[in-house]
Amino acid sequence: MPVDPALRRLDIDIPTQPHALAQLTPLLAQEEVALPAVSALIETDMALAAAVLRAVNSSLYGLRGRVQTVHQALTYLGLREVAAITFEIGLRAVFPAAHELEPVWRRAVRRGLIMGRMAQRLGLVDAWAAHSAGLFEECGKAVLFRHACAPYRAMLQAAGQDDVTLVKLERDRFGVSHAALGAALCESWGLAGPAVASVRHHVAVQQGAALPDGSQRATVLALSALAYCLMQDPAALKPTVQRVAAPIGLQPEKLLEMAHRVQEKLQDARQGYGSL
Numbered sequence: 001m002p003v004d005p006a007l008r009r010l011d012i013d014i015p016t017q018p019h020a021l022a023q024l025t026p027l028l029a030q031e032e033v034a035l036p037a038v039s040a041l042i043e044t045d046m047a048l049a050a051a052v053l054r055a056v057n058s059s060l061y062g063l064r065g066r067v068q069t070v071h072q073a074l075t076y077l078g079l080r081e082v083a084a085i086t087f088e089i090g091l092r093a094v095f096p097a098a099h100e101l102e103p104v105w106r107r108a109v110r111r112g113l114i115m116g117r118m119a120q121r122l123g124l125v126d127a128w129a130a131h132s133a134g135l136f137e138e139c140g141k142a143v144l145f146r147h148a149c150a151p152y153r154a155m156l157q158a159a160g161q162d163d164v165t166l167v168k169l170e171r172d173r174f175g176v177s178h179a180a181l182g183a184a185l186c187e188s189w190g191l192a193g194p195a196v197a198s199v200r201h202h203v204a205v206q207q208g209a210a211l212p213d214g215s216q217r218a219t220v221l222a223l224s225a226l227a228y229c230l231m232q233d234p235a236a237l238k239p240t241v242q243r244v245a246a247p248i249g250l251q252p253e254k255l256l257e258m259a260h261r262v263q264e265k266l267q268d269a270r271q272g273y274g275s276l
Contacts, residue, residue, distance in 0.1 A: 018094065084135055115130040124249075144174065197212060221244075
């Protein structure tokens with residue numbers, strides 16, 4: 001999908017999707033995804049395949065035995081999570097290695113897992129759309145970091161964990177927010193509409209804005225708001241559930257129970273005893 005011409009005029013480069021991911025995207029969009037084709041595609045890039053296996057065998061996933069092939073990883077973890085690992089590695093590869101971006105990537109992996117697992121439990125939205133939305137949520141920060149490293153480093157330091165403040169600084173300096181740039185990257189890389197919408201609106205929704213129209217978009221954004229609470233503001237979980245449950249057609253009690261279960265898994269993973 002083309003990037004918004006208004007963003008093009010800002011002279012901020014949107015990275016091109018890596019070749020392997022460009023081939024993987026249409027495979028994931030098929031109704032019947034052939035796992036051998038996916039594993040064969042990933043394994044054509046030896047460095048990518050090795051990175052995927054290192055990630056799969058990390059303590060985050062809590063597998064009992066060591067996985068030695070991409071096909072085994074698909075068998076044990078499933079298509080969605082292996083695809084997300086592949087996209088995370090590809091996403092990181094198009095940006096400079098910088099310690100300022102490491103927290104962005106760590107949050108991306110955890111958020112993607114949380115949102116994908118919540119979507120899987122609820123069954124109301126495509127789990128891959130939710131997982132990829134979580135993975136790409138902050139990618140616009142990497143775009144701006146690459147565009148103007150020194151000024152953006154100062155912005156990240158000044159804003160800390162406050163994305164509302166960061167967005168104001170971004171708009172004042174660049175005329176665009178990381179949320180808008182992240183959505184543009186998602187569009188150009190062929191992610192689903194609900195994922196693009198979640199990346200574009202996540203900051204506003206996390207701060208209390210109403211969910212947008214469209215059941216899929218609203219649901220993914222609701223999961224983004226819940227993931228934010230689980231990761232950064234657990235005390236806000238219950239009021240957030242109360243706010244987002246009705247627009248996506250769920251009872252607050254059901255949504256809260258699901259979030260607590262995922263929260264327990266998250267705590268286990270932090271302690272190294274299990275997987276999300």
